[in-house]
Amino acid sequence: MTPEPTAPAFDSDVEAAIRENHPALITYITAGDPSLEDTKAYVEALDRGGSDLIELGLPFSEPIAEGPTIQGAINRALEAGTTPAGFFDLIDDLETDAPLLVMTYYNMILQFGNSEAPCASNSNSEAPRASNSDAASLRNEPTVGPFVERAAEAGLSGIIVPDLPAEEADPLRTACDEHGIDLVFIVAPTTEGERLDRIMSQVSGFAYVQARLGTTGARANVSTATHESLSRLSDYDVPKAVGFGVSEGDHAAEIIEAGADGVIVGSALVDIIADHGAGGAPAADALESKVRELKRGAVRGGDATTDEEQPEPEHP
Amino acid sequence: MTPEPTAPAFDSDVEAAIRENHPALITYITAGDPSLEDTKAYVEALDRGGSDLIELGLPFSEPIAEGPTIQGAINRALEAGTTPAGFFDLIDDLETDAPLLVMTYYNMILQFGNSEAPCASNSNSEAPRASNSDAASLRNEPTVGPFVERAAEAGLSGIIVPDLPAEEADPLRTACDEHGIDLVFIVAPTTEGERLDRIMSQVSGFAYVQARLGTTGARANVSTATHESLSRLSDYDVPKAVGFGVSEGDHAAEIIEAGADGVIVGSALVDIIADHGAGGAPAADALESKVRELKRGAVRGGDATTDEEQPEPEHP
């Protein structure tokens, strides 16, 4: 995939995609759910429907930040044999208007160098039998470089790591900077004061504003925490996109109206994939139309903000 | 039952029965196994077969000195509803040449006064509901008198109590003396020295010499403990009868030859009763013929002792 040539005003594709398509819609699905082939079709549908950014999940066996919906998607992807190598092959293969980001857990990033390293030529079934003394000499120091390098090579624009707080992010931050990739940080309802300042100063692309405490998953309404977080963040200049629980156009409208620059929708889309089972076209159509609804909602919220005369859209 | 009028030489019917029928055969069955009616017929068979003394077991729920055979007989007797009152009614009803003894556990003797006492008119089903304070006032002091009195009245000649060592026997000894009934003590292979002296001085009727350690029950041979015990007792003038494990005429012969005045057989007879089940005549016949065999064995042993010229009977 190659980024669109029409985004010259920002050094970040990601920030550009948000600013230029304001209010932006960011969509997420898990790569490999139910197969990488299906994922290709689904990503194209998300793109057609009007996603301004697309996050693709690289599945990890211990998804501690996800709710049941995305856990299910990850399990299906792993059962389908999704590997980092296959994931990057998919990215290589994709052509979308919307820039792509990868969302994965830190250990997947750390081990990528390992599995790509020459010693990976040891067959997988030949596991360490090592007694203690050998074990240390066999140990690979896990590093983030190879993953970021491969991500850049595949044309990914950004990385989101739900289990990597700013305090532990230096190595990845450095590698991302080296390869010109954005590292998106999450801002939680509990993030305040000095830590908030530090995180906001490290953010690139956008700040992923977690709408509520807890895990990912579609919810029936927009939490008050969302409004509080957005007002706490209003002084920061970075684009702010809100995720965790957004499932409907009206949510999108409300969130944008509350001051966000974009909304992030994942579980509502994964639900559609799960409902359709394996094999594609109907699911792709449903995804596309859901994305249109969400984008319309976001735009409606945006209109309400810019056009003061507009009547208030209904709040729950 | 009335003792035979032909025993003037001793104040004890029991001792007379042994001395005058030397070598004596003492037989045991459990009263009420399988019914008191059957017991009547069986006792008469034992008598006909040549028993010189007959012990009748009054069943107690915790027969700690008995082996499996007599335990089984006791359980059958209890299931058949055998009570002390029924037991004494049977004794009242029996007429035998051989004097009768009762063998029972001490608690049965203690509680007899209790069940006969006026307060027994409280129906059995009205059990003590008593809170602590009432409990003490309702308590009956258990005593041995009523049992011994009733035994004497029924014409029993002696009492054997397997869980009453000489040290605890004073009250019963006194009551038996008052009513002219013998109290038979058991001498075990472990009984020695000062304790042996004390017991032998209290014995009346005969000394019940326990052939081996353990419980009652038919065995295949005569233990060396028997020979040791008899030689340890040879200086005492009291008649000595050996029980625990005697099941065949040859055992009886060997024991008499070793110096005993009598042999006691129980489990071998109880086995016959158990083998025949409920209801009588064949069992009675089998009992009678077993008793004859045993008595013949005893006599053979006695002949060997008195007639030195006789060849030794085979030893195991």
Added chain:
Amino acid sequence: GTFGEYGGQYVPEALMPALQELEDAYERYVLDNEDGFMDEFRERMRDFGGRPTPLQRADRLSERYGREIYLKREDLLHGGAHKLNNALGQVLLAKYMGKERIIAETGAGQHGTATAMAAAHLEMPCEIYMGRTDINRQRPNVYRMRMNGAEVNPVTAGSGTLKEAINETMRDWATTVERTHYVIGSVVGPHPFPKLVREFQSVIGAEARKQVREQAGRLPDSVVACAGGGSNTMGSFHEFVPDESVALYAVEAGGSSLEIDTESGVAPNSATLSTGTDGVLHGAMTKLLQSREGQIVESHSVSAGLDYAGVGPELSHLVDTGRVTPANVDDDDALNGFHRLSELEGIIPALESSHALGYLEEYHDDLGDLVVVTVSGRGDKDLETVLEETEKRDLEAAPDVEVFDR
């Protein structure tokens, strides 16, 4: 050998010399510490058994009852109950006496497991007699005994429970008495067992007395302990008997009813001290559950460890003389006591001990300002029973355990 009119040695003659030998050993080793016996016993109880056990202030029970409640934590002893105090003492004594083999009876399995672990610890061959019925309903305890290398001999006579197991152990002993020691599991049986067992168990009260004075600054107003055969009771009470200001409550199993059905020979309780009559069982004159004719009836309690038709002769005497107050708590109240301590204090008590806790709930107003309750053992062994019995009832204190339905 007696306590007032109770006690004595009502056993087959064959056992009398062994009882004399044991009495002699008791005097020399236990009372006079010959060859440092008691020193070794105490050291092993510390290092192997985990003594002293704590005396714990029960904060939430104290609040609930508006008085100071202290728990003597015998549940923390190795094996999970006070039983080891006696079992280790007797197995060690048998070793000093030159015996080569240990036998014991067990009902619920607590004494059997304690004896088996003591025998393993001291390298003594060990056989445990256990009723067939008890074997089938106390499988984990059977496993534990086997793991400790003890033989477990099923007793099929009668109802296959404790009483029959005792009978059978006595029979074994009568056969093998010269080289075998019979480790009786409670303060019952012929002299000197009631004194011997009480002596080994009295460490409970001795520690508690010292601890309560240190922690609460004075002697308690009352001591509450559950009573089956009475080893936990006598162990808890013995050191307090001379303290006349301390009331002593022995809480028996009231079962489902205090009435006895003599027709069927069944007492649906084991409240011997409250409802029993005097008689002789298993070697001693004491209070018993028996029919008018003198047959011992089958006792019953939801707690297998209290399920015995007799009681220690010394305890009978202390009740008759008014020093110990007998009480009883029925199955329901004991189950509630179990749940209450589990939930309020984070201690899952044995069903035996739960009777003492049930009594506390009902009668705490009578117990004064400072109460010591002995938790004689832990309740892990009772979980299945408690669940079954709780399900049959509608108990206030019970949690539901509906976690298993898929």
Added chain:
Amino acid sequence: GTFGEYGGQYVPEALMPALQELEDAYERYVLDNEDGFMDEFRERMRDFGGRPTPLQRADRLSERYGREIYLKREDLLHGGAHKLNNALGQVLLAKYMGKERIIAETGAGQHGTATAMAAAHLEMPCEIYMGRTDINRQRPNVYRMRMNGAEVNPVTAGSGTLKEAINETMRDWATTVERTHYVIGSVVGPHPFPKLVREFQSVIGAEARKQVREQAGRLPDSVVACAGGGSNTMGSFHEFVPDESVALYAVEAGGSSLEIDTESGVAPNSATLSTGTDGVLHGAMTKLLQSREGQIVESHSVSAGLDYAGVGPELSHLVDTGRVTPANVDDDDALNGFHRLSELEGIIPALESSHALGYLEEYHDDLGDLVVVTVSGRGDKDLETVLEETEKRDLEAAPDVEVFDR
């Protein structure tokens, strides 16, 4: 927050403020004894928990191995394992921090039961996450938690075992972090948990070090402890780390084989220290059982309590720096260790602890003249497993349990 290259705080942003709050509380209450926190902790561990636990000379093992073997008896702690040291410490800390609710994960159920009893004792609402598979194979522990008033939340994700339970507890915590404390059960997880848990558990080694000097007159030549997550290991080792003459052996579960089948994502062992590679799991950088791609594999051990794909970061560091020697013992040798201690010493050890005993059998010659082995818990919970697993094998040390056939 790190031990060499290990440790750290790899958690969702939402949890970071809570970790900072916890670190602050750890420094104030635990390290500085503010408001007398550590005094109260130690007092409760004494009265409620039963500390100190004994250090027992194992006479028959000493004879068998021709050297002095001492056992640190954590099996005697309330609840039956060392787990209470940490659970009570953390629940009490949560109380000092003003938290209103406790959550915890559990695998075999030992940490869950310890947490449930600590929460009941301290009157804190408590929910335990437990994998569906584990719930079904550890019923007694589920009952115990319910009896103590804790909710047990089944986790159906994945294989329904410890790893998934941890994931789910983290999710709960990420939702409720402001008023909830997550009681992590081992020296794993994000900083400050590894230090906090080690601090509460280090009482094991602190007592053992004092006791062995009193009883044997000197420091031991080696300390042997089993390692799953590593709380028993770090608890046993921490105070000995500065004693360079004392060799430290961490014995992991070798399972049925040390090979990993990455195709199926299964390691038939949990020998993380011996065979693992560096990575991030559950909040910390440490050694892990993982595929080349970074997926965590299912570990396996006959002992559910050792069955974890990670290990404490401090332990990883101590292994890398050579201070701690990693070792492993397979299922068969652990089972033999179980039977051996049960039969020779009258102590039925947890299957976890049986790994340390299996190591002793194989390598006692390398351990010097004076060895301390931690018996981390009792084995009552493992009886059914041991019987099943023993039946499948032909084990030298196993008794038969054929007592049940009628």
